[in-house]
Amino acid sequence: xxxxxxxxxxxxxxxxxxxxxxxxxxxxxxxxxGLGGLxxxxxxxxxxxxxxxxxxxxxxxQGLGGKFTIPIPLGLIKFFHDHPISKLDKxxxxxxxxxxxxxxxxLNLILNPPLFYExxxxxxxxxxVTFTIAKNTLIVDLGKAQVLIPxxxxxxxxxxxxxxxxxxxxxxxxxxxxxxxDKVGFTLNDSLRAFLADARPAADTTAYDVLADAVVQGGFAxxxxxxxxxxxxxxxxxxxxxxxxxxQGVGYTSARGPAGFxxxxxxxxxxNPVTPNLDMTIAYSSFGNSFGHxxxxxxxxxxxxxxxxxxxGINDIGAKLTWPDTRIERWTWDTAGDSLSKxxxxxxxxxxxxLPVSYVANLAYTLPGGTIVGxxxxxxxxxxxIHLGAEQRMGPLALRGGVSRDERKKVQFxxxxxxxxxxxxxxxxxxxxxxxxxxxxxxxxxxSLTLY
Numbered sequence: 089x090x091x092x093x094x095x096x097x098x099x100x101x102x103x104x105x106x107x108x109x110x111x112x113x114x115x116x117x118x119x120x121x122g123l124g125g126l127x128x129x130x131x132x133x134x135x136x137x138x139x140x141x142x143x144x145x146x147x148x149x150q151g152l153g154g155k156f157t158i159p160i161p162l163g164l165i166k167f168f169h170d171h172p173i174s175k176l177d178k179x180x181x182x183x184x185x186x187x188x189x190x191x192x193x194x195l196n197l198i199l200n201p202p203l204f205y206e207x208x209x210x211x212x213x214x215x216x217v218t219f220t221i222a223k224n225t226l227i228v229d230l231g232k233a234q235v236l237i238p239x240x241x242x243x244x245x246x247x248x249x250x251x252x253x254x255x256x257x258x259x260x261x262x263x264x265x266x267x268x269x270d271k272v273g274f275t276l277n278d279s280l281r282a283f284l285a286d287a288r289p290a291a292d293t294t295a296y297d298v299l300a301d302a303v304v305q306g307g308f309a310x311x312x313x314x315x316x317x318x319x320x321x322x323x324x325x326x327x328x329x330x331x332x333x334x335x336q337g338v339g340y341t342s343a344r345g346p347a348g349f350x351x352x353x354x355x356x357x358x359x360n361p362v363t364p365n366l367d368m369t370i371a372y373s374s375f376g377n378s379f380g381h382x383x384x385x386x387x388x389x390x391x392x393x394x395x396x397x398x399x400x401g402i403n404d405i406g407a408k409l410t411w412p413d414t415r416i417e418r419w420t421w422d423t424a425g426d427s428l429s430k431x432x433x434x435x436x437x438x439x440x441x442x443l444p445v446s447y448v449a450n451l452a453y454t455l456p457g458g459t460i461v462g463x464x465x466x467x468x469x470x471x472x473x474i475h476l477g478a479e480q481r482m483g484p485l486a487l488r489g490g491v492s493r494d495e496r497k498k499v500q501f502x503x504x505x506x507x508x509x510x511x512x513x514x515x516x517x518x519x520x521x522x523x524x525x526x527x528x529x530x531x532x533x534x535x536s537l538t539l540y
């Protein structure tokens with residue numbers, strides 16, 4: 089049973105990356121979903137990734153600003169209708185011991201909370217895993233789930249700025265922003281990859297390992313910057329922006345090394361058919377230690393030419409953090425004591441981390457009659473996303489459509505519309521989504537209210 093649980097966990101780890109859906113599937117703004125993830129207003133990825141957009145005035149015809157957006161969670165209403173809160177303790181979705189439990193479906197629920205209404209769900213993998221077990225035989229046939237098993241490193245991660253406070257005077261900006269970066273990568277060794285992906289029988293005295301490589305760090309950064317028009321007029325000119333950050337790292341943790349098990353000379357013979365393998369190097373600087381510190385910068389440029397605009401921005405250039413008070417430990421599995429063993433390698437030493445460079449490039453064009461078309465290319469440190477979209481405004485009404493290629497190079501579509509009555513806007517957006525198990529797309533309907 090130990091081997092079965094270990095293998096199930098490894099399969100789910102691979103499934104985590106196959107099922108995780110990128111933005112805009114996880115946004116709360118139905119306008120963004122209707123545009124296929126494209127930002128046409130002076131918000132979102134434009135101001136986040138292009139420092140020059142702080143100085144660029146909003147286009148009056150866009151109507152894509154707003155003070156804040158409130159999602160209408162129709163998906164949660166349906167979810168709790170199908171899974172009553174009073175009966176969650178008996179719901180097979182949350183109980184691994186239930187015959188109806190599907191771990192991939194539960195993982196998908198965790199990664200993609202049902203905030204919005206599912207018009208059509210992407211197909212969920214079934215429990216078609218077959219275990220063949222004998223005295224000297226172990227075969228695991230994952231069925232359709234074999235496509236989850238990656239050939240190269242797989243993982244999740246990226247960088248973000250969860251908050252930002254500040255003020256500006258004549259183009260000069262002073263403030264503070266939060267930063268966080270996470271990266272989790274896994275690589276299967278050859279024997280484990282063949283065992284899971286090709287249903288090869290387990291071999292004796294063989295290591296089946298996953299090489300983990302992960303880092304999580306976060307903190308805040310006082311910043312000073314400038315954004316302004318250096319040539320031309322508001323609607324026909326060149327804008328530049330630059331910001332310098334002094335990063336103050338509050339805490340970080342990194343882990344690297346193999347984890348898995350080694351089979352005995354005879355599969356399932358004796359009391360210890362497998363021996364756990366663990367040899368991780370853990371480095372961390374906890375909250376309360378001396379802050380990490382470093383300097384990085386952002387640059388951006390925007391060119392406005394009447395109805396046409398084009399921009400480009402790059403962020404966290406040279407963002408290397410020095411952590412002066414790091415503790416390094418080696419974590420291994422003590423087979424004699426059947427317990428985790430931690431050994432101190434070094435304490436109060438200096439270590440270094442980097443924030444990934446992120447960038448955006450965008451363009452937009454306003455056509456006669458209230459039509460706006462646009463495109464952008466965005467990279468947050470774990471792959472490139474491409475968006476294309478258009479909006480047609482007819483008085484208080486808006487029609488939207490878009491297409492995107494996500495980090496997994498899968499193409500998705502968005503469409504929707506909205507109605508604005510004075511300071512209040514009601515929007516609906518539809519978004520296709522799929523995972524690595526199937527090319528069949530599901531469709532989500534998002535609804536939201538925006539206060540202008």
